Amino acid sequence: MENASKALLIAGAILICILLIAIGMYIYNSAQSTIQTAAGQMGQQDKEMYNSMIKKYLGNSKKGSDVKQMIEDVISQTSQYVNESGKFISIHALNISGFATTTDPLEAVGKAANVYEDKSGENTQDNIDAARTEYRKLKQKISAGRNYKVEEQEKDGIIYSVTVSEYESSATTNP
Numbered sequence: 001m002e003n004a005s006k007a008l009l010i011a012g013a014i015l016i017c018i019l020l021i022a023i024g025m026y027i028y029n030s031a032q033s034t035i036q037t038a039a040g041q042m043g044q045q046d047k048e049m050y051n052s053m054i055k056k057y058l059g060n061s062k063k064g065s066d067v068k069q070m071i072e073d074v075i076s077q078t079s080q081y082v083n084e085s086g087k088f089i090s091i092h093a094l095n096i097s098g099f100a101t102t103t104d105p106l107e108a109v110g111k112a113a114n115v116y117e118d119k120s121g122e123n124t125q126d127n128i129d130a131a132r133t134e135y136r137k138l139k140q141k142i143s144a145g146r147n148y149k150v151e152e153q154e155k156d157g158i159i160y161s162v163t164v165s166e167y168e169s170s171a172t173t174n175p
Contacts, residue, residue, distance in 0.1 A: 044157070047157045047158055050077075050087070050158060050159075051154075051157075051158065051159045053073050053077055054070065054073070054074070054089065054152060054159050054162060055152075055159075057069075057070035057073075057150050057162075058150050058151065058152055058162075059149070059150060060147075060149050060167055061147045061148075061149070061167050062147060062148050062149070062150050062167070063144070063147065063148075064142045064143045064144040064145060064146050064147070064148060065144045067142050067148045067150060067164055068139050068142050068144070070150065070162070071091065071135050071136075071138065071139045071142070072139070074089045074091060074135065074162070075131075075132050075135055075136075077089065078113075078123065078128055078131065078132075079128055079132070081123065082123060082124070082125055082128055083122075083123060083124060083125075084123065085115055085122075085123070086115055086116065086156075086158060086160070087123065087158070088110075088113045088114045088115075088121070088123040088127075088128075088131075088160070089114075089159060089160060089161065089162060090107075090109075090110025090111075090113070090114045090117060090131075090160065090161040090162070091110070091135055091138065091161070091162055091163075091164065092107060092110065092161060092162070092163045092164070093138055093141075093163075093164050093165070094163060094164070094165035095165050095166050096138070096141050096142070096164065096165070096166060097141065097143070097166065109127065109130045109131040109134050110131065110161065112127045112130065112131075113127035113128060113130075113131055114160055114161065116153075116155050116160040116161070117160070117161065138164075142164075146166060146167075147166075147167040148164050148165065148166060148167050149164070149165045149166075149167040150162055150163070150164055151163045151165075
C-alpha cells in the first residue's frame with residue numbers, strides 16, 4: 001500500500017511538472033509574437049528616422065541653399081552608416097548649370113556604394129570618400145538664387161537616391 005501511494009505521489013509530481021512546462025512554453029510563445037511585432041514596428045520607426053532627414057528637402061521649387069544643406073546632410077548620414085549595406089543615399093544631378101551630366105560622376109560613385117543601384121555596390125570608406133568629393137563638387141554648382149526640384153527613389157521603405165534638377169516654373173515659361 002505504501003508503494004502504491006508513493007507511486008501516485010510521483011505520478012502527480014510528474015503531471016504537475018509537465019503542466020508547469022506547458023504553461024511556461026505557452027507564455028514564452030505569446031511573448032515571442034509580441035516581441036517580434038515590436039521589433040517590426042521598431043524597424044519601421046528606424047526607417048522613418050533614416051528617411052526623415054531627406055524628406056524635408058523633397059519637392060518642387062526648393063531653394064538652392066536648402067539643396068546645399070541637403071547635400072551636407074546626405075554626406076553626414078552616409079558617413080554615419082559606413083559598411084552598413086543598403087544605407088547609402090546616392091545623389092543624381094539633371095540639368096544643373098555647369099555640372100557635367102553626360103558622364104555623370106555622381107552616378108559612378110553612387111553605383112559603387114549603393115546596393116540598390118548596383119548589386120555589387122558597397123558603402124566602404126573609400127566609396128564614401130569618393131562620393132563626398134563629387135557631392136561637394138555638385139554643391140559648388142548649386143546656385144542659392146535658383147530653385148530646384150528634388151525627387152527621391154525608394155525601395156523597401158528606405159530612400160536610396162535623390163535626383164536634383166533645376167526647376168522651371170510653368171508661370172515663368174508662359175507669357
